[in-house]
Amino acid sequence: MFNSEEVIQWESGKTINSIAAAQGIRIRRRCRPRYPSEGSGDDKAVPRNILEQIVWDKEVEVSQRKAKKPLKSVVESSEHAPPARDFIGALTAAHRRNGVPALIAEVKKASPSRGVLRENFNPVEIAQAYEKNGAACLSILTDEKHFQGSFENLETVRNSGVQCPLLCKEFVIDIWQIYYARSKGADAILLIAAVLPDLDMKYMLRICKNLGMTALIEVHDEKELDRVLRIDGVELIGINNRSLETFVVDTSNTRMLMEKRGDIIKEKGILVVGESGLFTPDDVAYVHSAGVSAVLVGESLIKEEDPGRAIAGLFGKELLS
Numbered sequence: 001m002f003n004s005e006e007v008i009q010w011e012s013g014k015t016i017n018s019i020a021a022a023q024g025i026r027i028r029r030r031c032r033p034r035y036p037s038e039g040s041g042d043d044k045a046v047p048r049n050i051l052e053q054i055v056w057d058k059e060v061e062v063s064q065r066k067a068k069k070p071l072k073s074v075v076e077s078s079e080h081a082p083p084a085r086d087f088i089g090a091l092t093a094a095h096r097r098n099g100v101p102a103l104i105a106e107v108k109k110a111s112p113s114r115g116v117l118r119e120n121f122n123p124v125e126i127a128q129a130y131e132k133n134g135a136a137c138l139s140i141l142t143d144e145k146h147f148q149g150s151f152e153n154l155e156t157v158r159n160s161g162v163q164c165p166l167l168c169k170e171f172v173i174d175i176w177q178i179y180y181a182r183s184k185g186a187d188a189i190l191l192i193a194a195v196l197p198d199l200d201m202k203y204m205l206r207i208c209k210n211l212g213m214t215a216l217i218e219v220h221d222e223k224e225l226d227r228v229l230r231i232d233g234v235e236l237i238g239i240n241n242r243s244l245e246t247f248v249v250d251t252s253n254t255r256m257l258m259e260k261r262g263d264i265i266k267e268k269g270i271l272v273v274g275e276s277g278l279f280t281p282d283d284v285a286y287v288h289s290a291g292v293s294a295v296l297v298g299e300s301l302i303k304e305e306d307p308g309r310a311i312a313g314l315f316g317k318e319l320l321s
């Protein structure tokens, strides 16, 4: 187990190889996205796609946040948070109960591909409506610059009486964000394979487990899925139908990857979430037949006048909660 002192040592650059060796992993100095200009000395490089832009902006944001609230303090705050809720347990129970994929309903005001999705945006009202209408878990966007989300939204929803486990939908590049999410009440956090090198992913996965949190590990293509399937301890994988580089959404992506790797996923007992671009009961049935146990849905619910009632429309029936 890592304790807070060990995490601080890691962050401050003092190696903790003995601890890492005992856990069978190698530790890098810190998590860092790959910059196209890295090593070239070119400080005028432009991001190649939106994902890279988000990650570059995140570097700046996280370093500013850390200057205000250092890691040590965030780790301490996370230790005072109430225990994390069982995200995977909630998905599994809802899937069994309803016979359709469990719903992770997304509280998202805007996105880079779609702009503002909902002007009249009250995160607590939306979260309560989702829960009342059968969502098993909720996904709360916390990125401010590109999604108009916030950690305040996460915290307010957590403190509003909503019982569903909460996913912090963030672009994680640094362990600081995981502790911060936990301190604000997150039960699960998104780790994106396209953003994180394997060693960082492994280290972050351990941190999530130590905190009692679930890591939803997101992949988009076969290469990413194969990388993730080689990592020990992965329990929940999200297959995103949206390319975060081109914005192209194709629900057959879930089916294609499940056809290729469904056997090994099943053998390892990993739960799969189909993410993005689900607008009709046929879309939900299509990814369900591909083998997913849960779906992550944002746009098709949040754009409706009554996002809670829209759930029954999406599933073709009311969900029991």
Ligand SMILES: O=C(O)c1ccccc1NCC(=O)[C@H](O)[C@H](O)COP(=O)(O)O
Pocket (backbone or CB within 6 Å): 050, 051, 106, 108, 111, 112, 113, 114, 240, 242, 244, 247, 275, 276, 277, 278, 296, 297, 298, 299, 300
């Ligand atoms: O949605 C975007 O434009 C986007 C751009 C860059 C990175 C991530 C992005 N979205 C995250 C998601 O994939 C979705 O919020 C989530 O899967 C729900 O999708 P949807 O039901 O299509 O809103």
